Amino acid sequence: MAISKMYRFSAVTLRSGAESLSAGLQRLRCVDIVTAPTSENDCGFAPNRCPEKTSALSAEASRASAAEAFLAGYVTKKKSFLSAPDEIALDSLTDSFRRRCAKTVSRALELQSEVKAEAAQLQSLKNELAALAPWEDFRHEVPESRTCSTASVSGTLSAKINTAELGSALTELACVIEELKRTDSEVFIRMTAYKDDFSKALSVLNSFGFIMCPCKATAAEGFAEGKMRRTEALIKKAEDKLTALNEEAKALAERHGDTELYIDLLMTEAAKREAEDSFAVSERTVVVTGWVPAEDIDRVSKFLDERGDAYSFEDAGCDPEAPIKFKNGAFAAQFEPVVELYSPPAYGSFDPTSIMSFFYFIIFGLMLADVGYGLLLSVICFAALKLMRPEGNMKKMLTMFGICGISCIVMGVLFGGYFSDAPQIIMENWFGIEDPPDFALLFNPLTSPIPFLAVSLGVGAVHLITALSIKFYVLWKRGKKLDAICDQGSWIVLFLGIGLFLIIKEAGLVLTAIGVLMLICTQGRHEKNIILKVFKGVASLYDIVSYFSDLLSYSRILALGLASMVVGSVFNILGGLPGLSVIGIIVFFVIFTIGHLLNMAVNLLGTFVHTSRLQYIEFFGKFYEDGGRMFAPLTPRSKYVRFK
Amino acid sequence: MTFSQILAEIFSGQNLAILGAALAATLAGIGSAKGVGIVGEASSALLQEDPSKFGKALLLQALPGTQGIYGLVTAFLILFKIGVLGTPIELTIAEGAYFLMASLPIAIVGLFSGIAQGRVAAAGISLVAKRPGESFKAVTSAALVETYAIFALLVSLLAILLF
Numbered sequence: 099m100a101i102s103k104m105y106r107f108s109a110v111t112l113r114s115g116a117e118s119l120s121a122g123l124q125r126l127r128c129v130d131i132v133t134a135p136t137s138e139n140d141c142g143f144a145p146n147r148c149p150e151k152t153s154a155l156s157a158e159a160s161r162a163s164a165a166e167a168f169l170a171g172y173v174t175k176k177k178s179f180l181s182a183p184d185e186i187a188l189d190s191l192t193d194s195f196r197r198r199c200a201k202t203v204s205r206a207l208e209l210q211s212e213v214k215a216e217a218a219q220l221q222s223l224k225n226e227l228a229a230l231a232p233w234e235d236f237r238h239e240v241p242e243s244r245t246c247s248t249a250s251v252s253g254t255l256s257a258k259i260n261t262a263e264l265g266s267a268l269t270e271l272a273c274v275i276e277e278l279k280r281t282d283s284e285v286f287i288r289m290t291a292y293k294d295d296f297s298k299a300l301s302v303l304n305s306f307g308f309i310m311c312p313c314k315a316t317a318a319e320g321f322a323e324g325k326m327r328r329t330e331a332l333i334k335k336a337e338d339k340l341t342a343l344n345e346e347a348k349a350l351a352e353r354h355g356d357t358e359l360y361i362d363l364l365m366t367e368a369a370k371r372e373a374e375d376s377f378a379v380s381e382r383t384v385v386v387t388g389w390v391p392a393e394d395i396d397r398v399s400k401f402l403d404e405r406g407d408a409y410s411f412e413d414a415g416c417d418p419e420a421p422i423k424f425k426n427g428a429f430a431a432q433f434e435p436v437v438e439l440y441s442p443p444a445y446g447s448f449d450p451t452s453i454m455s456f457f458y459f460i461i462f463g464l465m466l467a468d469v470g471y472g473l474l475l476s477v478i479c480f481a482a483l484k485l486m487r488p489e490g491n492m493k494k495m496l497t498m499f500g501i502c503g504i505s506c507i508v509m510g511v512l513f514g515g516y517f518s519d520a521p522q523i524i525m526e527n528w529f530g531i532e533d534p535p536d537f538a539l540l541f542n543p544l545t546s547p548i549p550f551l552a553v554s555l556g557v558g559a560v561h562l563i564t565a566l567s568i569k570f571y572v573l574w575k576r577g578k579k580l581d582a583i584c585d586q587g588s589w590i591v592l593f594l595g596i597g598l599f600l601i602i603k604e605a606g607l608v609l610t611a612i613g614v615l616m617l618i619c620t621q622g623r624h625e626k627n628i629i630l631k632v633f634k635g636v637a638s639l640y641d642i643v644s645y646f647s648d649l650l651s652y653s654r655i656l657a658l659g660l661a662s663m664v665v666g667s668v669f670n671i672l673g674g675l676p677g678l679s680v681i682g683i684i685v686f687f688v689i690f691t692i693g694h695l696l697n698m699a700v701n702l703l704g705t706f707v708h709t710s711r712l713q714y715i716e717f718f719g720k721f722y723e724d725g726g727r728m729f730a731p732l733t734p735r736s737k738y739v740r741f742k
Numbered sequence: 743m744t745f746s747q748i749l750a751e752i753f754s755g756q757n758l759a760i761l762g763a764a765l766a767a768t769l770a771g772i773g774s775a776k777g778v779g780i781v782g783e784a785s786s787a788l789l790q791e792d793p794s795k796f797g798k799a800l801l802l803q804a805l806p807g808t809q810g811i812y813g814l815v816t817a818f819l820i821l822f823k824i825g826v827l828g829t830p831i832e833l834t835i836a837e838g839a840y841f842l843m844a845s846l847p848i849a850i851v852g853l854f855s856g857i858a859q860g861r862v863a864a865a866g867i868s869l870v871a872k873r874p875g876e877s878f879k880a881v882t883s884a885a886l887v888e889t890y891a892i893f894a895l896l897v898s899l900l901a902i903l904l905f
Binding site: 545660710 | 814815895
């Protein structure tokens with residue numbers, strides 16, 4: 099009904115024109131390209147796979163992403179996440195722009211590795227300087243120095259070391275230890291020994307926990323001090339270099355936006371490349387196949403005529419492969435994502451979106467019948483739409499919740515929910531009004547739950563009968579008129595009878611009896627045996643239990659509505675306890691704001707999930723045929739900007 | 743004071759009603775805590791692999807939390823009705839027992855359905871991990887479990903409101 103009629107599309111072009119064809123189709127955004135038949139089906143065509151191009155694209159894309167991440171660290175003007183993405187005309191992006199972006203990416207990646215290397219270098223210089231610092235005052239080489247007959251080594255020992263013990267351990271050996279400096283924790287020493295004894299002396303020192311000076315400074319370098327000055331100069335240089343690199347990166351970050359655009363361009367190209375993979379090629383020609391919705395055929399033909407390609411459109415008929423594109427009015431279209439979340443309908447089946455949208459609207463409002471919450475929901479959703487200008491399902495969902503917010507407002511007025519019972523609590527606590535009036539136009543579910551339960555079940559009954567009627571309509575249209583009357587018609591008659599019974603007893607009773615009779619007579623019609631016929635007919639009445647349980651399922655409308663009202667009222671009462679004073683008003687607003695935001699968030703989730711559930715299980719369960727695939731046309735793909 | 747007097751003091755009408763409120767909040771709360779905990783454990787395993795699925799995992803984790811809220815709603819309604827937050831009303835033992843019994847559906851069903859829903863939602867986490875596009879199906883099947891907690895809440899609420 100409200101699913102676009104699909105046409106199978108195929109076109110043939112010269113191999114040289116393949117890329118411009120796919121690029122053109124990508125700009126048209128209305129062809130869902132599928133794999134063309136190839137030699138596997140013996141038609142002389144080979145698959146048009148080109149893994150080199152694909153991998154080159156993805157390599158460039160990952161380089162661009164790395165460059166983007168690097169440059170993002172240098173961007174001074176951050177974008178707010180609420181702002182809408184820029185709109186860019188795809189055709190305005192020239193090859194020279196691409197080349198410039200590719201250069202930016204290369205330079206950014208070079209800069210990244212240079213910055214990394216320079217920072218590492220700087221760190222190691224700083225470490226060296228720190229290691230040299232304690233040795234600055236000494237005019238000898240560290241860690242080791244040699245003369246022709248002696249060798250010396252410098253290093254540290256723990257300050258807690260027993261020097262007498264060390265001295266006695268070294269008495270046998272021809273060596274001297276100079277204590278150069280002593281701090282609280284360590285002793286700086288220099289040990290000089292004859293070459294023959296040096297290694298032994300060193301091992302004795304090591305056994306006392308000797309740590310050799312970790313850095314090197316020779317006489318030629320001007321000992322530790324000279325080396326430190328040189329290192330300091332090097333550090334200065336490295337720092338200057340790093341600053342220069344950072345400055346350059348900052349300047350390059352001016353082109354961060356272009357890099358984002360470049361990533362999107364590459365993504366778009368990858369999408370095009372994927373589509374080209376599904377082409378079939380012969381020596382000279384390329385075959386493209388896909389699906390086009392009926393409303394876009396003219397645009398596609400015009401484009402192909404201009405190119406001079408051969409093409410054909412073929413009615414999909416009832417091909418189960420055909421993808422689904424919803425075609426609904428402005429209101430119902432916003433509810434399409436709900437249907438999609440369940441599972442797209444099979445091609446050629448009934449699209450319930452428009453009928454469902456009406457019930458969704460009503461039930462959502464009943465479950466969250468509150469003017470305050472509805473207003474907040476609508477304002478937030480419509481503001482987000484205005485600011486972020488999202489597209490696709492995100493846009494539809496936000497609009498849907500905004501619309502449902504209006505339903506909540508209407509129901510809130512009917513059933514008296516204004517942030518639960520905030521007005522009454524304020525009147526009672528601040529102005530001392532005993533027994534404040536109820537603002538409900540109809541009745542308040544908290545004080546009269548039974549009428550609200552009746553409303554819930556009433557909506558449920560209408561919902562269920564509508565579902566049966568849809569099944570009736572679908573069967574009738576397919577020519578299964580007998581099935582429609584027997585399987586759906588008799589139940590509809592039975593339920594209408596029960597409904598009528600509540601108004602006019604006799605007429606209702608008669609209608610119910612007709613329904614029951616119809617069921618008994620028809621439900622055994624597939625059996626040959628007369629006893630089985632009757633038995634099956636009577637047994638079918640047992641199904642009333644399952645319909646009854648479906649109906650009772652709608653009592654959740656009352657339960658969820660009450661839950662949100664009571665919790666909201668708890669926050670109002672807690673907030674109202676301090677009474678009317680400056681502190682009292684502040685406390686009230688703090689508790690009121692936090693409490694109601696929390697309650698709204700929790701109940702919004704519950705309302706969304708359970709309204710959807712009533713559609714999915716109770717409503718769709720009666721007639722829905724799922725298993726379709728959503729229409730996925732070849733379009734420019736983007737993450738940061740929006741291509742026009 | 744004799745033992746029987748002590749018993750009579752403890753099991754006053756007012757106290758029985760408060761016991762009902764306490765049971766509703768406690769048992770349903772335990773159910774939710776366990777349920778949310780089960781999903782939380784499953785989802786942190788998923789988030790190690792792919793932190794970007796936090797939103798979807800959080801949605802599933804929030805689902806078994808509603809039983810606790812239903813218990814809370816019931817508990818507060820009882821407290822309102824017996825005037826704990828305003829002027830207390832005198833309850834006979836039979837009236838107190840009425841509130842105690844009215845709290846039982848959500849207390850008991852809340853406990854078990856919270857845990858069961860947690861298990862379904864935790865299994866749904868693996869659906870989110872493998873096919874994030876289908877995650878709403880996991881939400882729907884977890885919501886099916888909650889139905890019975892909603893029915894229990896309904897019975898409890900109706901009994902309390904119609905007192």
